[in-house]
Amino acid sequence: MKRSATPYLFLLPYLAIFALFWAWPIIESLLLSFQNTRVYPPVWDISINWGRILGDAAFWDALRNTVLILVIQVPLMLALATGLAIGLNSQLLRAKGFFRFAFFAPVVVGAVAYSAVFRLLFNQNGAVNAALGLELNWIFDPVGAMVVIITTLTWRWTGYNAIIILAGLQSIPKDIYEAAEIDGASPWQQFWRITLPSLRPVLLFCLVLSIIGTLQLFTEPWLITNGGPGTATTTLGVYLYRQGFQNINFGYASTIAYAITLLALVFSIIQLRLFGRDQ
Amino acid sequence: MKRLLVLGAALALTLASAQQMQGNPNLRGEITVWSWDIAAKALEANIPGFNKLFPNVKVKVLDIGNQATYDRGLAGCAAGGGDLPDVYSIENNEAEVFWARFPNCFTDMNTLQPAASTLRNQFPAFKWTELTVGNKVFAMPWDSGPVVMFYRRDIYNQAGVNPNTIRTWDDFIAAGKKIAAATNNRVKVGVIANGQDDEWFRMLANQNSCFYFNNEASAVTVNQPGCVTALETVKKLIDAGIVMQGGWNEQIQAFKAGTVATSMFGAWYEGTIRSNAPEQSGKWGVYPMPASRPGGVRAANLGGSALAIPASSRNKEAAWAFVRYALGTTEGQVTMLKEYGLVPSLLAATRDPYVSQPQPYWGNQRIWQVVLGTLGNVPAARGTQFFQEARAIMVKTQADYVAGRFPSAKAALDAAAQQISQATGLPIAR
Numbered sequence: 001m002k003r004s005a006t007p008y009l010f011l012l013p014y015l016a017i018f019a020l021f022w023a024w025p026i027i028e029s030l031l032l033s034f035q036n037t038r039v040y041p042p043v044w045d046i047s048i049n050w051g052r053i054l055g056d057a058a059f060w061d062a063l064r065n066t067v068l069i070l071v072i073q074v075p076l077m078l079a080l081a082t083g084l085a086i087g088l089n090s091q092l093l094r095a096k097g098f099f100r101f102a103f104f105a106p107v108v109v110g111a112v113a114y115s116a117v118f119r120l121l122f123n124q125n126g127a128v129n130a131a132l133g134l135e136l137n138w139i140f141d142p143v144g145a146m147v148v149i150i151t152t153l154t155w156r157w158t159g160y161n162a163i164i165i166l167a168g169l170q171s172i173p174k175d176i177y178e179a180a181e182i183d184g185a186s187p188w189q190q191f192w193r194i195t196l197p198s199l200r201p202v203l204l205f206c207l208v209l210s211i212i213g214t215l216q217l218f219t220e221p222w223l224i225t226n227g228g229p230g231t232a233t234t235t236l237g238v239y240l241y242r243q244g245f246q247n248i249n250f251g252y253a254s255t256i257a258y259a260i261t262l263l264a265l266v267f268s269i270i271q272l273r274l275f276g277r278d279q
Numbered sequence: 280m281k282r283l284l285v286l287g288a289a290l291a292l293t294l295a296s297a298q299q300m301q302g303n304p305n306l307r308g309e310i311t312v313w314s315w316d317i318a319a320k321a322l323e324a325n326i327p328g329f330n331k332l333f334p335n336v337k338v339k340v341l342d343i344g345n346q347a348t349y350d351r352g353l354a355g356c357a358a359g360g361g362d363l364p365d366v367y368s369i370e371n372n373e374a375e376v377f378w379a380r381f382p383n384c385f386t387d388m389n390t391l392q393p394a395a396s397t398l399r400n401q402f403p404a405f406k407w408t409e410l411t412v413g414n415k416v417f418a419m420p421w422d423s424g425p426v427v428m429f430y431r432r433d434i435y436n437q438a439g440v441n442p443n444t445i446r447t448w449d450d451f452i453a454a455g456k457k458i459a460a461a462t463n464n465r466v467k468v469g470v471i472a473n474g475q476d477d478e479w480f481r482m483l484a485n486q487n488s489c490f491y492f493n494n495e496a497s498a499v500t501v502n503q504p505g506c507v508t509a510l511e512t513v514k515k516l517i518d519a520g521i522v523m524q525g526g527w528n529e530q531i532q533a534f535k536a537g538t539v540a541t542s543m544f545g546a547w548y549e550g551t552i553r554s555n556a557p558e559q560s561g562k563w564g565v566y567p568m569p570a571s572r573p574g575g576v577r578a579a580n581l582g583g584s585a586l587a588i589p590a591s592s593r594n595k596e597a598a599w600a601f602v603r604y605a606l607g608t609t610e611g612q613v614t615m616l617k618e619y620g621l622v623p624s625l626l627a628a629t630r631d632p633y634v635s636q637p638q639p640y641w642g643n644q645r646i647w648q649v650v651l652g653t654l655g656n657v658p659a660a661r662g663t664q665f666f667q668e669a670r671a672i673m674v675k676t677q678a679d680y681v682a683g684r685f686p687s688a689k690a691a692l693d694a695a696a697q698q699i700s701q702a703t704g705l706p707i708a709r
Contacts, residue, residue, distance in 0.1 A: 038664070040380055229474020230678040232474070
């Protein structure tokens with residue numbers, strides 16, 4: 001009895017911190033989602049937030065925008081990152097270290113700083129319009145604002161994913177390619193038949209990270225477009241923040257947080273069903 | 280409305296003697312003040328005058344930024360009143376959410392000596408609406424944002440537009456077309472933040488005695504006639520092609536580049552123009568906002584702040600003395616007006632000689648007389664604790680209506696009212 005308690009005693013400090021800073025907030029926010037937090041003191045009202053969310057046009061707008069980024073930006077970025085990784089892995093490329101750093105660098109830049117830069121670039125009098133010879137008011141146009149957000153995200157995260165994919169590329173045994181070459185496979189065939197299948201676990205990893213990142217997306221739309229114009233770039237993360245910290249409605253914010261969690265769960269199950277069966 | 284103004288002025292005169300504060304060298308201690316940007320600097324400018332009366336109270340003003348003041352205040356209140364200053368700056372529109380969610384976080388100023396209710400008549404009534412809950416007063420009115428038109432004299436002249444003849448929004452549109460024609464369409468007559476904000480809608484709705492909610496905060500009124508007119512006017516202005524669309528930064532860039540001939544804003548925008556475009560000194564002027572119909576109200580309010588005293592303050596007496604000096608005396612208010620362009624809402628301050636002085640930057644116009652002259656005409660409007668939610672819905676509704684997604688302004692606002700009602704649980708007023 002005493003002997004079996006010892007390891008738990010050693011674990012106790014961790015378990016206490018875990019319970020306090022991890023488990024308790026998760027349970028607390030679940031409880032909050034069943035309370036009306038717009039009155040003082042908050043009162044139990046099982047349906048006030050969960051009843052609201054399904055009929056809330058703003059929530060559906062946020063969900064639609066998030067899914068839109070998910071289906072456009074994530075595949076675009078992963079395709080670019082794969083291409084970039086193959087380029088960085090090429091025998092022909094000199095100064096590999098420099099290029100690898102250069103493409104990874106955007107992740108190092110503070111989100112606030114580069115968001116400000118992108119807002120300036122896409123200003124009506126900004127460098128992008130000057131370069132393209134346009135007079136588009138990007139940030140004040142629903143489609144334009146979304147294009148800016150997707151461009152920004154792609155700029156920031158492509159290099160990061162490319163480095164992960166590069167690591168995957170380097171773990172593919174070289175003799176497979178040598179054998180393929182002897183068999184007369186073209187580089188294109190090698191890519192489709194060897195490289196891509198071998199990269200599957202790495203790409204799945206990048207995909208899962210990107211999907212979770214997109215579901216939490218907050219910084220760029222908040223700082224560049226402020227979720228606008230209207231609700232054109234309001235993501236679930238922005239909507240959650242608005243409800244929690246601008247409207248001070250923690251109950252409804254918790255409900256949104258749980259809705260996002262449920263979505264993440266659904267996406268994860270779909271991914272594992274589609275790609276991860278043999279892992 | 281006229282009567283209200285006269286009454287206000289009369290009250291201001293009779294109370295002018297009460298604007299002198301009694302000092303007290305026995306009051307001692309140190310107080311901290313949280314504020315932001317020029318508001319913090321303006322409060323700081325008041326410390327020397329305050330210390331003449333209260334030499335043993337040390338005031339420390341911390342400029343922690345507008346958003347941080349709000350966020351940290353909220354966090355402090357949510358944590359039961361910890362880590363809050365002795366004097367807390369709060370925007371009127373955002374104020375009610377604090378009183379509603381954290382009613383014990385701030386001091387009821389009627390429990391202090393002298394009670395805040397004795398100062399009630401020294402400010403216009405509309406400034407108190409958001410700061411009062413029942414008999415409790417949670418904050419003291421500070422600056423206000425009477426809306427005026429800041430315009431470029433040289434551009435108006437060039438186009439042959441006399442601002443004195445702009446009395447209605449139709450006149451304004453006609454003037455905008457003249458200016459566009461005279462400048463090859465290079466200069467617009469205003470900047471509307473369509474899709475990012477609904478300031479123009481709010482200013483116009485306020486002018487027409489309409490707002491998101493009624494003044495009892497018991498019903499949604501955003502689809503009432505005054506708001507319908509306001510939204511129609513916003514679309515009319517955009518459709519006429521005489522305004523550009525942009526936010527706060529774009530507007531500053533535009534007036535610096537000389538591509539916009541008018542800015543409509545709360546009068547606190549005076550400092551923004553003056554400090555961003557010092558090279559345009561003498562080129563600017565001010566006139567009252569146009570009315571919705573001939574002879575209609577030409578006043579509205581946008582923005583403005585207040586000072587509150589957190590319940591956790593250890594030196595409420597000293598904090599209250601500072602708040603009353605900075606906001607409740609002509610001396611305090613005029614200091615902030617002079618240095619940083621903060622428009623006093625203290626009625627007695629409108630009688631100060633400084634207010635009637637010509638301002639060199641503004642082509643020697645007596646702009647503060649124009650600005651403060653509108654104060655008594657501003658219809659009351661209430662942000663309520665749901666301000667931010669209603670605003671987010673209106674921003675989208677306005678953008679959709681302007682883009683032609685609703686058959687009429689009434690239909691757009693009916694839909695907005697429905698959404699606001701659903702979000703807040705308040706009924707739509709009949």
